[in-house]
Amino acid sequence: MSDAPILRIQGLEVQVAEEDLPILKGVDLEINSGEIHAIMGPNGSGKSTLAKALAGHPGYEVTSGSVEFRGEDLLELETDERSLAGVFLAFQYPVEIPGVSIANFLRTAVQAHLPEGEELDIFDYSDQLIERMTMLDMDVAFAERHVNDGFSGGEKKRNEILQMAMLRPKLALMDETDSGLDIDALKIVAEGVNKLKAEDPEMSVLLITHYQRLLDYIKPDHVHVMVDGRIVQSGGPEVALELEADGYKVFEDAAAETARA
Amino acid sequence: MPQNETIQDLNLDEYKYDFVTKSEPKFRAEKGLSEDVVRQISQHKDEPQWMLDFRLKALEVYESKPMPKWGGDLDGLEGVLDEIYFYVRPQDQMERSWDDVPDEIKDTFEKLGIPEAERKILAGVGAQYESEMVYHSLRKEWEDAGVIFDSIEDGLKNHPELFREYFGTVIPTGDNKFSAMNSAVWSGGSFVYIPKDVSLDTPLQAYFRVNQERMGQFERTLIIVDEGAQAHYIEGCTAPVYSTESFHSGVIEIIVKKNARFRYTTIQNWSNNMYNLVTQRAIVEEGGHMEWLDGNLGSKLTMKYPSCYLMGPHAHGEILSIAYSGDGQHQDTGGKVIHAAPYTTSSIVSKSISKGHGRSTYRGLCKVYEGAHHSRSNVECDALLIDETSRTDTYPYIEIEEDDASIGHEASVSKIGEEQLFYLMSRGISEVEAMAMIVRGFIEPIAKELPLEYAVELNRLIELEMEGSVG
Ligand SMILES: Nc1ncnc2c1ncn2[C@@H]1O[C@H](COP(=O)(O)OP(=O)(O)OP(=O)(O)O)[C@@H](O)[C@H]1O
Numbered sequence: 001m002s003d004a005p006i007l008r009i010q011g012l013e014v015q016v017a018e019e020d021l022p023i024l025k026g027v028d029l030e031i032n033s034g035e036i037h038a039i040m041g042p043n044g045s046g047k048s049t050l051a052k053a054l055a056g057h058p059g060y061e062v063t064s065g066s067v068e069f070r071g072e073d074l075l076e077l078e079t080d081e082r083s084l085a086g087v088f089l090a091f092q093y094p095v096e097i098p099g100v101s102i103a104n105f106l107r108t109a110v111q112a113h114l115p116e117g118e119e120l121d122i123f124d125y126s127d128q129l130i131e132r133m134t135m136l137d138m139d140v141a142f143a144e145r146h147v148n149d150g151f152s153g154g155e156k157k158r159n160e161i162l163q164m165a166m167l168r169p170k171l172a173l174m175d176e177t178d179s180g181l182d183i184d185a186l187k188i189v190a191e192g193v194n195k196l197k198a199e200d201p202e203m204s205v206l207l208i209t210h211y212q213r214l215l216d217y218i219k220p221d222h223v224h225v226m227v228d229g230r231i232v233q234s235g236g237p238e239v240a241l242e243l244e245a246d247g248y249k250v251f252e253d254a255a256a257e258t259a260r261a
Numbered sequence: 262m263p264q265n266e267t268i269q270d271l272n273l274d275e276y277k278y279d280f281v282t283k284s285e286p287k288f289r290a291e292k293g294l295s296e297d298v299v300r301q302i303s304q305h306k307d308e309p310q311w312m313l314d315f316r317l318k319a320l321e322v323y324e325s326k327p328m329p330k331w332g333g334d335l336d337g338l339e340g341v342l343d344e345i346y347f348y349v350r351p352q353d354q355m356e357r358s359w360d361d362v363p364d365e366i367k368d369t370f371e372k373l374g375i376p377e378a379e380r381k382i383l384a385g386v387g388a389q390y391e392s393e394m395v396y397h398s399l400r401k402e403w404e405d406a407g408v409i410f411d412s413i414e415d416g417l418k419n420h421p422e423l424f425r426e427y428f429g430t431v432i433p434t435g436d437n438k439f440s441a442m443n444s445a446v447w448s449g450g451s452f453v454y455i456p457k458d459v460s461l462d463t464p465l466q467a468y469f470r471v472n473q474e475r476m477g478q479f480e481r482t483l484i485i486v487d488e489g490a491q492a493h494y495i496e497g498c499t500a501p502v503y504s505t506e507s508f509h510s511g512v513i514e515i516i517v518k519k520n521a522r523f524r525y526t527t528i529q530n531w532s533n534n535m536y537n538l539v540t541q542r543a544i545v546e547e548g549g550h551m552e553w554l555d556g557n558l559g560s561k562l563t564m565k566y567p568s569c570y571l572m573g574p575h576a577h578g579e580i581l582s583i584a585y586s587g588d589g590q591h592q593d594t595g596g597k598v599i600h601a602a603p604y605t606t607s608s609i610v611s612k613s614i615s616k617g618h619g620r621s622t623y624r625g626l627c628k629v630y631e632g633a634h635h636s637r638s639n640v641e642c643d644a645l646l647i648d649e650t651s652r653t654d655t656y657p658y659i660e661i662e663e664d665d666a667s668i669g670h671e672a673s674v675s676k677i678g679e680e681q682l683f684y685l686m687s688r689g690i691s692e693v694e695a696m697a698m699i700v701r702g703f704i705e706p707i708a709k710e711l712p713l714e715y716a717v718e719l720n721r722l723i724e725l726e727m728e729g730s731v732g
Pocket residue numbers: 016021023041042043044045046047048049050059092
């Protein structure tokens with residue numbers, strides 16, 4: 001673990017593009033290389049918006065602030081370039097791509113991540129895919145299924161982590177990967193993430209979650225609370241435990257106070 | 262992965278069939294359609310009197326029928342027909358060996374990869390150039406098994422009884438204006454007979470090439486699949502790009518006898534100056550199984566609705582089609598299934614992709630006659646629009662006279678979604694590749710049925726088209 005920030009977000013304001021609807025109202029966040037951060041917060045507070053804005057969703061427009069990723073201006077990069085630079089978003093609601101098999105989709109993605117001019121070795125790729133699927137306790141035949149098409153909620157989430165395991169990002173944004181997973185699946189997925197982390201201790205993780213349970217398996221270094229488009233509290237793992245006990249009420253009241261003022 | 266290699270081998274420039282061969286035809290009838298032209302065609306083919314009479318009668322029928330008012334825009338067609346050549350005879354005889362085909366013509370088919378495909382994967386090949394079949398051959402083992410795969414002209418000459426028994430019985434002259442036109446001026450096409458219980462394990466292929474400008478091609482194909490036999494026939498078509506319009510109007514008649522199975526695959530990739538108005542129909546007898554696999558990628562306007570007439574109990578008909586309409590193209594396609602016997606089943610799956618100012622129309626008919634009890638039919642048509650300017654329409658006609666029949670119909674229109682693009686791109690996949698991937702996924706249920714080289718070709722085309730669409 002080093003102390004160089006991998007991600008530095010300053011005063012980030014984001015609105016729904018073409019709608020003038022501000023959602024993030026000044027987010028500051030720094031993640032050092034190798035750290036695990038968690039963001040918690042009530043429904044609709046802007047957690048997914050933050051994750052999608054970082055991944056470069058064209059539906060969200062950054063109106064103010066800056067994001068530096070490994071010393072580079074992340075906001076200058078296109079969506080695909082952000083992925084190539086090492087950002088990965090595990091979607092809260094993964095998207096269905098009918099007719100495209102997981103194997104084919106991942107092959108294209110892994111190929112895109114290779115240096116210019118380098119050809120993917122199809123045998124290495126297959127070995128790797130099988131190894132990763134086994135790690136996540138997935139049936140190898142699943143690779144022939146069409147991406148997220150007809151998947152159960154839990155299967156979709158597991159498939160997100162499979163993609164993450166194949167692409168080995170530097171920064172993993174995991175948006176409610178735990179919701180929809182049964183208790184055993186949660187354990188398997190969490191172990192998978194910890195294994196990736198062990199393979200690359202420099203990998204940083206930003207977990208978005210509503211539940212302490214995930215944090216029992218993937219231990220965060222820092223926990224942040226987001227309310228109404230702002231981070232209103234940051235601290236250690238104890239913050240999550242306090243939330244579990246007390247809920248968001250005190251933060252929401254404070255946010256309402258600020259809004260009135 | 263052989264598939265990838267092939268894609269890279271291909272030249273990713275424009276429409277790759279846009280090359281013209283310099284060759285002097287042996288004979289060319291005067292422009293336009295007239296009784297004279299019809300007589301000349303018949304004379305060049307040295308036909309029996311009954312065929313000349315058949316043609317002349319058809320010409321009358323053609324002239325008596327108005328231009329269809331439905332379907333695509335045929336307003337300019339009359340002017341086009343006055344300017345095209347209805348009969349161009351490229352050489353005097355059909356050859357059975359590529360060595361005997363004149364070099365210029367042989368080169369054309371070499372460029373299209375036909376002789377190579379023949380060596381590798383086909384049971385037999387026919388090649389039509391302008392108005393005539395210039396080459397036809399069938400593997401010896403199938404010839405020995407009694408399979409007939411010939412030009413339609415040789416079918417008439419060498420198997421007159423069989424020919425006359427079926428010719429014009431599936432699609433009567435007066436079926437529509439263009440079947441009447443074809444009946445008057447038909448030239449080229451295949452005559453196929455698969456004897457009882459013979460199963461061809463590799464496809465027969467016919468390739469249609471229009472080379473000269475202002476050309477009309479009118480092939481006529483007659484296929485008889487005898488009881489218990491099985492075969493697959495593939496048809497491919499291309500032409501160079503000219504600024505004037507050309508015209509193609511085929512008639513394909515198929516008889517699938519008791520318990521026989523037949524598949525007819527078309528990959529039509531005409532240049533975008535081609536009117537393509539084709540009538541294709543199969544009669545399916547008891548327990549028979551007919552599949553039309555129809556890919557319409559090229560042409561200016563295509564109007565084509567492959568049909569299955571299910572005449573015996575337990576007959577099955579299937580129509581799978583993909584249409585692609587780019588700028589200036591209209592694909593008006595679909596299918597017809599007629600249930601005329603009990604326990605008959607059918608399915609139509611139609612997928613279209615429209616881009617730019619392209620337009621795709623699905624037009625289909627499902628008819629169940631009284632007495633065709635326990636019939637089942639399912640129709641599914643899905644349209645994908647690439648951008649705001651493209652257009653799609655659906656005209657599904659359903660006529661049911663039998664209470665005990667089950668008919669399903671589903672239609673969908675979708676656009677390439679921002680969420681899908683974002684999802685793929687967030688994995689490092691470029692926008693062009695992401696779009697191509699979504700389109701390929703959309704047609705996957707049909708593409709996976711295609712012979713490999715056609716599937717590769719289809720993917721290549723989509724890749725190309727998507728490159729032009731990312732702004
Ligand atoms: N494309 C959009 N159009 C309109 N409103 C949007 C859009 N995207 C997000 N919003 C709104 O922005 C707010 C924040 O949404 P976001 O999805 O970021 O919340 P969240 O914190 O992830 O919530 P949850 O915990 O329920 O997942 C919500 O009020 C949501 O309705």
